[in-house]
Amino acid sequence: MQGPRTVAEQVANVLREAIANGTIKAGTPLRQDELAEQFGFSRMPIRDALRQLEAEGIVSIHPTKGAQVARMDSAEISEIYALRELLESEALRLSVPSLAAAKLDEAEQVLDQIDAERNVGRWGALNKGFHLALYDACGNHRLLGLIEAHHNAADRYVRILLSNLDYRNRSQTEHRDLLAACRRRDGDKATSILRQHLREGSETLVSAIKEDGLSRKS
Amino acid sequence: MQGPRTVAEQVANVLREAIANGTIKAGTPLRQDELAEQFGFSRMPIRDALRQLEAEGIVSIHPTKGAQVARMDSAEISEIYALRELLESEALRLSVPSLAAAKLDEAEQVLDQIDAERNVGRWGALNKGFHLALYDACGNHRLLGLIEAHHNAADRYVRILLSNLDYRNRSQTEHRDLLAACRRRDGDKATSILRQHLREGSETLVSAIKEDGLSRKS
DNA sequence: TTGTGGATATAAGTATGCCTGTATACGCAC
DNA sequence: GTGCGTATACAGGCATACTTATATCCACAA
Helix, strand or coil, X not given: CCCCCCHHHHHHHHHHHHHHCCCCCCCCEECHHHHHHHHCCCHHHHHHHHHHHHHXXXXXXXXXXXXXXXXXXXXXXXXXXXXXXXXXXXHHHHHHHHCCHHHHHHHHHHHHHHHHCCCHHHHHHHHHHHHHHHHHHHCCHHHHHHHHHHHHHHHHHXXXXXXXXXXXXXXXXXXXXXXXXXHCCCHHHHHHHHHHHHHXXXXXXXXXXXXXXXXXXX | CCCCCCHHHHHHHHHHHHHHCCCCCCCCEECXXXXXXXXCCCHHHHHHHHHHHHHCCCEEEECCCEEEECCCCHHHHHHHHHHHHHHHHHHHHHHHHHCCHHHHHHHHHHHXXXXXXCCHHHHHHHHHHHHHHHHHHHCCHHHHHHHHHHHHHHHHHHHHHHXXXXXXXXXXXXXXXXXXXXXXXXXXXXXXXXHHHHHHHHHHXXXXXXXXXCCCCC
C-alpha cells in the first residue's frame, strides 16, 4: 500500500479531510489560485483535485463560476440516507454469511475506539470504518465503492450528528446490537437493525439541519 | 437546456459515445497528445475529459502509464448487473405509483424506436432511455444518477447483447410486459419482471464475454 | 430616479513547454 | 547464458502564460 503518487491526489486527500471534519465549511468558495498559493503548487494539480472531489460529490463546480464545498439541503441528506439504506443493507445481507471472525473482531475494536476517541474530527472516519468492516465479505467491489463514496459525501454532516452525546450513545448501542447479530450470523436481524439505525440517523440529521438553517443555498 | 459549456465536456461526450458504441474498443490506450491532435485542442481539456470518464468508470488511468478504455471481465459485468438490479428495482418501486401518463407514453415510443432502429450504435442509448423513463418519478436524483452511470459504464457490452436477434426480441417482449405492468400500477409485478429481465441479460452477457475471450486483461 | 448598456476586473478555461518518473532494451559482468 | 544495472526514450504531471467569459459597477439617457 503506497501513498498518493501525484500532487493532485495529495491535495484531494487534504481537502477531503478538511471538508469532512468541518475545517472548511459548506458553501466556502474554493478558488484555484488561492489554494495553489496555500499548497505551494500551481493551479493545475489543484484543478485535478477539485474535479476529483466533484466526482465524489463533495464539491460542486460551475464553469467560469468556480468550485465551492457542496451545500446539501435536507432533501439531499434524505436521498443519501435512502441510498445508504438500500446499498448497505444489501451489502450486509451478502456479507454476513461469509464474514471472517477477524473482521468481526476488527469491527468491535473500532467501536471501542469510537468510545475512547475524544477528537470530534475522527468520529466520521471511525464510523465509516465500522460499517465497511461488516460489509467486507459482500463480494462486490463496486458496491463497497459506492458505499464509501456516500459516507465521504455525508461525513461532515455525520460529524454534527455524533457531536450530540445522546445520539452517540444510542448509535453505539445499535452498533453493538448490529455486531452481535452478525456474530450470530443472523442476517435478517442485522439488516433490520441497520435499517432502523440509518432511519434514526436520517431523521435526527434532517431535523438538526432544518433548525440550524444549514440548508440555505447560496 | 444548454449544451456543454467547456471543451473538456464536449471531448468527454464524444469519447463516451465512441466507447459506448464500440468505435473505440476496450483496452485501447488513450494518449493525451494523440487525442489532443485529433480533436484540435491542447492536452489540458483532454486530461480533464479523461479524468471525468475515469470517475464514471469508463476509462482507467494509471499515473505515468496513461489512460485506456476500461476492460471488464465477467466478474465486473456481474457486479454491475447486480447493482443495476438493486438500484433499478428500487427506483421502479418508488416511481410506479406516481409515474405520469406522459412518461409511460414516452417509454412506449422508445420501444417502437428500438424496433425500428437499424443502427447498432443507437440501441444502447435507446435502451437506457426506456429504463430511465420508467424511473423518472422515483423522487431521488442521486439514485437516477447512479443508474445512468451504470448504464454508461456497461453500454458497450449491452450493445453486444442487443446484436443477438434472439435476445433482442426476448428483451423487447419483456420491455413491453414491464411497461404494461407499470400502466396497471402493479409495482410488485413490474419489479419482478425487471429483475428477471436483468438476470437474463447478465447471464447472456457473461457467457458471451467468456466465450469471446473479451475478458482477458492486458 | 431608475434602467440599460458598456467597460473593466476577476477567475476559470486553454495552450505550450519543461521536468520527472517509469519502462524497456542493451550491454557487461558473473 | 543469464541476470542485473544503466541509459535512453516516451508519456504524463506540473508550471507559466494567455484567452475568454461573466459579473459588477458606473455612467448616461430616458
